[in-house]
Amino acid sequence: MIKTVNLEAGYGKLQVLFDVNFEAFPGEITAVLGPNGSGKSTLLKAIFGIARVYNGRIYIGDRDVTKLPTHERARLGVAYVSQLRNVFSTLTVLENLRMAAYQMSSVEFEERLREVSDIVPLREILNRRAGELSGGWRQLVAIAMALVRRATIFMLDEPTAQLAPKMANQVLDVVLKLREAGYTVVLVEQNAKKALEVSDKAYLLVSGRVHWVGPADKLLEEKELGRLYLGFIK
Numbered sequence: 341m342i343k344t345v346n347l348e349a350g351y352g353k354l355q356v357l358f359d360v361n362f363e364a365f366p367g368e369i370t371a372v373l374g375p376n377g378s379g380k381s382t383l384l385k386a387i388f389g390i391a392r393v394y395n396g397r398i399y400i401g402d403r404d405v406t407k408l409p410t411h412e413r414a415r416l417g418v419a420y421v422s423q424l425r426n427v428f429s430t431l432t433v434l435e436n437l438r439m440a441a442y443q444m445s446s447v448e449f450e451e452r453l454r455e456v457s458d459i460v461p462l463r464e465i466l467n468r469r470a471g472e473l474s475g476g477w478r479q480l481v482a483i484a485m486a487l488v489r490r491a492t493i494f495m496l497d498e499p500t501a502q503l504a505p506k507m508a509n510q511v512l513d514v515v516l517k518l519r520e521a522g523y524t525v526v527l528v529e530q531n532a533k534k535a536l537e538v539s540d541k542a543y544l545l546v547s548g549r550v551h552w553v554g555p556a557d558k559l560l561e562e563k564e565l566g567r568l569y570l571g572f573i574k
């Protein structure tokens with residue numbers, strides 16, 4: 341479980357988030373939606389420890405991690421997957437996964453790989469160089485790397501942006517499998533409708549504040565909010 345309490349965060353002197361109370365639970369997909377620049381990525385970055393926190397607290401389960409460095413948050417199970425620099429492009433997929441498992445014995449790694457393959461369909465691409473893969477596949481490899489190192493909280497920053505519809509659906513299938521496996525999934529998406537269709541709960545951020553929070557299907561019914569902030573046509 342991940343939680344922020346009265347979170348104020350940003351970059352240097354630029355405060356982006358104001359008084360954000362956010363919670364995401366295991367076995368659920370929590371969507372974070374809102375217009376460009378509303379602070380969606382900043383929320384994920386603050387939770388991961390790569391944006392500046394001015395005030396408020398961040399918890400992973402019961403543990404207050406507000407002051408912990410990023411690598412310790414990662415050790416506690418948090419993964420932040422964005423479309424940027426998410427894999428080692430000169431290495432093969434298998435080598436990337438091995439890098440994520442550098443502390444494991446090869447027996448343990450093989451076992452892990454079998455479990456991860458149930459969630460991310462990797463078998464066909466294990467020997468491909470990561471840099472040759474499409475953006476969608478690179479993202480799936482990044483998710484698989486996090487799974488190998490036993491992450492339990494997946495913060496996915498626009499995982500389907502710029503993907504062809506077929507690949508976008510494949511990525512969303514993996515997101516659904518993460519939920520099925522009981523992980524905590526936080527999903528930042530541009531395509532609000534698609535995100536809401538797969539999510540359990542939704543936060544709408546506007547100008548760095550939580551403007552609306554509730555069940556994802558209820559936000560789909562909020563036509564006015566959808567029109568104003570989420571690009572719903574009608």
Ligand SMILES: Nc1ncnc2c1ncn2[C@@H]1O[C@H](COP(=O)(O)OP(=O)(O)OP(=O)(O)O)[C@@H](O)[C@H]1O
Nearest residue numbers: 351354356374375376377378379380381382383530
């Ligand atoms: N590393 C950074 N340094 C300084 N300002 C930043 C940085 N990253 C983002 N910002 C600024 O913070 C504000 C919020 O950006 P953020 O990326 O959180 O928005 P977002 O809701 O994810 O929007 P988008 O969909 O455009 O990514 C913007 O004004 C942006 O210019």
